[in-house]
Structures are given as C-alpha cells and as structure tokens.
Amino acid sequence: MGRINFDLQELQAFVAVADRSSFSQAAEDLFLSQPALSRRIDKLEETLGVKLFERTTRRVQLTNVGRVFLANVRTALDELEGAILGVSDLAAHRTGIVTLACVPTAVRYFLPDVLRGFSERFPKIRVRIHDESAQDVLNLVLAGEADFGINFAGSEDPEIDFLPIYREDYVLAMRPEHPLAKRKKLSWKETAKERHISVSRSSGNRSLIDNALAGIEKHPAVFYEVNHVSGILALVEAGMGVAAVPRLSLPQHPGAPVIGVPLVNPPVYRTLGLIRKRGRVTPPAAQTLFSMLQQALITGKGSPS
Incomplete structure (x- = not known):
C-alpha cells in the first residue's frame, strides 16, 4: 500500500459501524445519512485494499481483517485523544482514558469505592467500563481492547497474568x-x-x-x-x-x-482476579487504577461487607 490517505472521520465511521453492527444505527449516532456513511466505509476499504465488513440484508459483521483493524484503530484513536489533551497532562495523570473490562459482579461490588477515590485524585481521567461475561472480558483483554480486566477466567491462559484477589x-x-x-x-x-x-x-x-x-x-x-x-x-x-x-x-x-x-x-x-495480557505495557493512568484496585481488594476495602 502506498501513502496512507484517509481521515479521522472515516476511522470514526468504521468504529461506529463495528460497535452497532448496523449502518443505519451508526449513521444516526454520527448524524449522517446512511449513503454518506457508506461512502466513508467504501473509501476506507478502497484505501486499505481489504474488506472490513461482511454485509447482508440482515446483518453487518466484521471480517477477520476488520476485527484486527478495529483493535488497532481503537488504540490509535485513544492515543490521538491523549495527544490532543496534552502529552504533559497525560504523563502527569491529569487527563486521559482508561479502558477496563470486568464481570458485572465487579461493577456492583468492587468498583464503586475504588473509582470514587480514583476520580477524586484524577478528576480529568475518564474510565471506559466494559461489563461483560467472563469469556468476553478475557477476549477484550487478550485483544488489547481493554487495559486490564477483573474476571473469574484467565488463570490458566498462558497469555494472561492473573492476580487472585477474592x-x-x-x-x-x-x-x-x-x-x-x-x-x-x-x-x-x-x-x-x-x-x-x-x-x-x-x-x-x-x-x-x-x-x-x-x-x-x-x-x-x-x-x-x-x-x-x-x-x-x-x-x-x-x-x-x-x-x-x-x-x-x-x-x-x-x-x-x-x-x-x-x-x-x-x-x-x-476466584476473582485482576488480569492483564502478558508482556503488554500498561499505560500510566491504567496502571494507577490497577494498583488502587489491587490494594483495595487485597486489604478488603473494596470488597462487599
């Protein structure tokens, strides 16, 4: 492929369709007409030289290449957002975003107190939470779509570091x-x-x-x-x-x-554990939240009474 020639709007359109599995719903989210959204996706596929979606009259789903590209695009967009907010602020834990995957039990019983303390210390850092099934949480961490996870699965996976906490x-x-x-x-x-x-x-x-x-x-x-x-x-x-x-x-x-x-x-x-993909460098803001959860859960401060 020659010189990369696509813009941010095309990437945002791609992520919107992937999240919704629907061109019509993604178009509504982006305040676009469906033909305009389709043109953006067509242009992106043409530039890349690959199909990103399999489209039928009933559903839209990512191709294998599309799934890999989605993980990379999410990372790139998050990094771009961090750069726009300011490299110095991000390094100082003053702005940024942390993506966490966890089973619903964790959202109810383990996260609120720790997130409250984290937000008080770093009020400009946003936290994106994927509350999913144990297998989905594991997949999000393995795919790099979550910085880390709270899960009951993963202790036997060779690609996962599993820290038991409860x-x-x-x-x-x-x-x-x-x-x-x-x-x-x-x-x-x-x-x-x-x-x-x-x-x-x-x-x-x-x-x-x-x-x-x-x-x-x-x-x-x-x-x-x-x-x-x-x-x-x-x-x-x-x-x-x-x-x-x-x-x-x-x-x-x-x-x-x-x-x-x-x-x-x-x-x-x-056994509930904090999970990370082995060998993956955890961004500073995510590492801070990870350490706070680890400390709170091990000492019992974040556990249910």
Missing part, C-alpha cells in the same frame, strides 16, 4: 419459605431431590460446578436451563426450584425474595 463461595439459592432455608449449610447430596435450575453447559459457572461434582455419586437433576444467572434468580424467586449460584449474585438487602445456604461436600468456589 474467593467467592457458591450457595444454594431458594425462597425464604423453602424447607431448607433455615439450614446453616447443605451437602450436595441433600439437594439431590430438589428441582435444580442451572445455566447452560456452555457457561463457565456450569463447568465449574460439573467439575467439582465429578466424584459425587448422585448429581442433582437440572429441570430448567437459562443463559444467565439473573435468569436463574428470576425462576428461583418465582418458586420454580433451587439453584447453585455464586454468593454475590444474590440480592443483599434485608427481606430479599431469594436467600442462599452455603454448599459443602464438596464446597465450590471461584
């Missing part, structure tokens, strides 16, 4: 009036006759439980499967059965419609 036990979720609700703890064998609700077999939560129960003679029977823990809790609240869930997924307020009893024999738990 251990979360699994409990049996049920309605407060359930006959087992007054128990202090329950063995898995004691739950075998209950109607269990579970996430699908593709879920990391399901794999963790199945592996832990591999040596149990009689497994609990799963009567209902859903894709997310929030769906499990909705069915438990409706009285459809019980479910093994991470403790922090339960509502924490008094009088909650779902309660949890610790599970033993065997106990099942998952």
Whole structure:
C-alpha cells in the first residue's frame, strides 16, 4: 500500500459501524445519512485494499481483517485523544482514558469505592467500563481492547497474568419459605431431590460446578436451563426450584425474595482476579487504577461487607 490517505472521520465511521453492527444505527449516532456513511466505509476499504465488513440484508459483521483493524484503530484513536489533551497532562495523570473490562459482579461490588477515590485524585481521567461475561472480558483483554480486566477466567491462559484477589463461595439459592432455608449449610447430596435450575453447559459457572461434582455419586437433576444467572434468580424467586449460584449474585438487602445456604461436600468456589495480557505495557493512568484496585481488594476495602 502506498501513502496512507484517509481521515479521522472515516476511522470514526468504521468504529461506529463495528460497535452497532448496523449502518443505519451508526449513521444516526454520527448524524449522517446512511449513503454518506457508506461512502466513508467504501473509501476506507478502497484505501486499505481489504474488506472490513461482511454485509447482508440482515446483518453487518466484521471480517477477520476488520476485527484486527478495529483493535488497532481503537488504540490509535485513544492515543490521538491523549495527544490532543496534552502529552504533559497525560504523563502527569491529569487527563486521559482508561479502558477496563470486568464481570458485572465487579461493577456492583468492587468498583464503586475504588473509582470514587480514583476520580477524586484524577478528576480529568475518564474510565471506559466494559461489563461483560467472563469469556468476553478475557477476549477484550487478550485483544488489547481493554487495559486490564477483573474476571473469574484467565488463570490458566498462558497469555494472561492473573492476580487472585477474592474467593467467592457458591450457595444454594431458594425462597425464604423453602424447607431448607433455615439450614446453616447443605451437602450436595441433600439437594439431590430438589428441582435444580442451572445455566447452560456452555457457561463457565456450569463447568465449574460439573467439575467439582465429578466424584459425587448422585448429581442433582437440572429441570430448567437459562443463559444467565439473573435468569436463574428470576425462576428461583418465582418458586420454580433451587439453584447453585455464586454468593454475590444474590440480592443483599434485608427481606430479599431469594436467600442462599452455603454448599459443602464438596464446597465450590471461584476466584476473582485482576488480569492483564502478558508482556503488554500498561499505560500510566491504567496502571494507577490497577494498583488502587489491587490494594483495595487485597486489604478488603473494596470488597462487599
């Protein structure tokens, strides 16, 4: 390819379409007509000499080359924004942006206090948070689209540095009036006759439980499967059965419609960790937030009571 000849608007158009997976929605976001947006994408593809999107009447999706290019463009745009805001300010942690990927549990219980302190110290630094599933968080960190992550997955990935910070036990979720609700703890064998609700077999939560129960003679029977823990809790609240869930997924307020009893024999738990792509240099502002989270979570200041 010869001299690079495209402008910032074309890159912004590309990111908008990639984020929305839709030309019409991206055009609305950018206050453009759809033909004008299409011309920008066409020009960018022509300049690069590659197709960035596969387009059908039903959907728009990135090509393999487009996915790689997207990660690079996001990085370039963030770096450009930092340069515009001022190199000296960015180096001094006075302006900039940090991109963090984390599971929803972290957003609810671990992030608020630390982000509040971070914002008080560095009020002009913006934080972009991707609250996604464990696998999506891992993928964002591996792709370089997030500076670091808070996740339950990644400890066995050779490309990931995993710093464990919190251990979360699994409990049996049920309605407060359930006959087992007054128990202090329950063995898995004691739950075998209950109607269990579970996430699908593709879920990391399901794999963790199945592996832990591999040596149990009689497994609990799963009567209902859903894709997310929030769906499990909705069915438990409706009285459809019980479910093994991470403790922090339960509502924490008094009088909650779902309660949890610790599970033993065997106990099942998952470990939350700060994750970074191995060998990747963390930008200064992101490193500061990473260190603050590490300190707060290890000392318990950022953990749920």
